[in-house]
Amino acid sequence: MKIGLLGGSFDPVHLGHIQIAKEAIAALQLDSFWFIPTKHNPWKENVTASNTDRVKMLQLAIGNQEKMQVSTIEIDQDSNEKNYTIDTLHTLVVRYPKDQFYFLMGMDQACAFEKWKSAKDISKLVQLVAFNRGGYPEDHENLKKYHFLKIDNPPITASSSEIKEGAIQMLDQNVLHYISSHGLYLDGMIRNRMHKKRYQHSLSVAKLTAQFAKNNGLDEQKGYIAGVMHDVAKEMPIEEATKLMKEYYPEYLEKPKPIWHQWLSSYVCEKEFLIGDQEILKAIEDHTTASTTISKLGKCLYCADKLDPLRGYDSSADIALCNKDIDAGFRKSLQSFYDFSKANHREIDPVFFEIYHKFIGEN
Incomplete structure (x- = not known):
């Protein structure tokens, strides 16, 4: 032969x-x-x-x-x-x-x-x-x-x-799906899609989300993937973002532009990176505003994003609470957001009150 x-x-x-x-x-x-x-x-x-x-x-x-x-x-x-x-x-x-x-x-x-x-x-x-x-x-x-x-x-x-620097078009689609599903190379693949500060934030959130997931009996790898990819569309050009929002998320088009990325990041993960895990995609969709149907993994990501140590304030006590009980940590994060918004006279989306009343009442 x-x-x-x-x-x-x-x-x-x-x-x-x-x-x-x-x-x-x-x-x-x-x-x-x-x-x-x-x-x-x-x-x-x-x-x-x-x-x-x-x-x-x-x-x-x-x-x-x-x-x-x-x-x-x-x-x-x-x-x-x-x-x-x-x-x-x-x-x-x-x-x-x-x-x-x-x-x-x-x-x-x-x-x-x-x-x-x-x-x-x-x-x-x-x-x-x-x-x-x-x-x-x-x-x-x-x-x-x-x-x-x-x-x-x-x-x-x-x-x-x-x-490894993001040229995913060089990959067979089955290989790309495997890579994304196993969290391989993702930290490098997203680097060129965002500025340095947001990139460092993404890595920090990935680490914290994985930690919360592990300590609450959830899939640590899923936590990492959701965390590292949660802001992947945050710096998408506004023209492209508007087009995608009109086509795929018209019901959220009137929401503030700074939160569009939670839906668009889920879109990029599914359509470009071929991430098919619905729990990960839903967690990313909920990471900024939360929702009444947020999962425990979603709570891990939501809290990790809010409590990221790189944000510059002492979040150690809340991080410890999330590691012990993510449900309690999530409720604390909701309460903190509500208290902060009221104290600073910031407008609160009416949908938040549905989330607030559902989860703050859980005891």
Whole structure:
């Protein structure tokens, strides 16, 4: 058999990885193509997702591509030492002596291949194959020196680092859903959607919401996701916000613009980030104004948003109450909002009184 190999962290796998696998299968007439997620990448110190998550994302990205599969040969090793390609290839050649291996890498790595451990030995063990990467030359002296084959593919521009900074369009939809549902990379993905102060607030609220959820017997991960995403649409351009409110939330169009983001953030989470958990989406929708149907998770987010230590006042006593009993903490937050608004002669939305009378009366 002719088997293509592509190693890497796949943290996360992106559309470019799948595209180059398709190109290689066609160009090299491969019988099979194996993705090899590394356990300890010698080129990278930190991997965000767990081994399990990275394998699962690869499987989702492959989908029904019959010739593609995930090899866990490196992840399954007992050693915690860094994985070097030469060692993996030695194992594969011994294990599958009748098969011919084609080891793929982008031109970014091919141009620096002389720095790889045992580069010459690698070139003798397998057929090296280079493919075009955006921003790198399409030819290099290493191609001849190490006997590379070259795939003349449209340059791959997707990168895992860009995805972690918010380029979610580079992801397979099933992978994006997995990422969002498991709270992976979200802290980086939202960074460019807001100013630094709001970004720091979002991370702080995520931490506090997760803490409240955990201490009240709820799903800590859901708390984190709701918290980190609650303000994702807060800085949406007003033209776009108005259009979406008219189309999807016309019943709230007359509400003050500063609170539109609770509905629009839920929209962005569902439509752009593919978060399908209705409890998380409802918590985000309720995080500014609350509602008579607010869930316990929603109460965790509502209180975390109001009590965020970064707001600059001592909220430690109320935080302690929420950690002990989120229902009591929520009632206290409602009472505090009412008292503050009355003392400062601020207008209160009539809907608030429905919420106030329902929950303050709970004892």
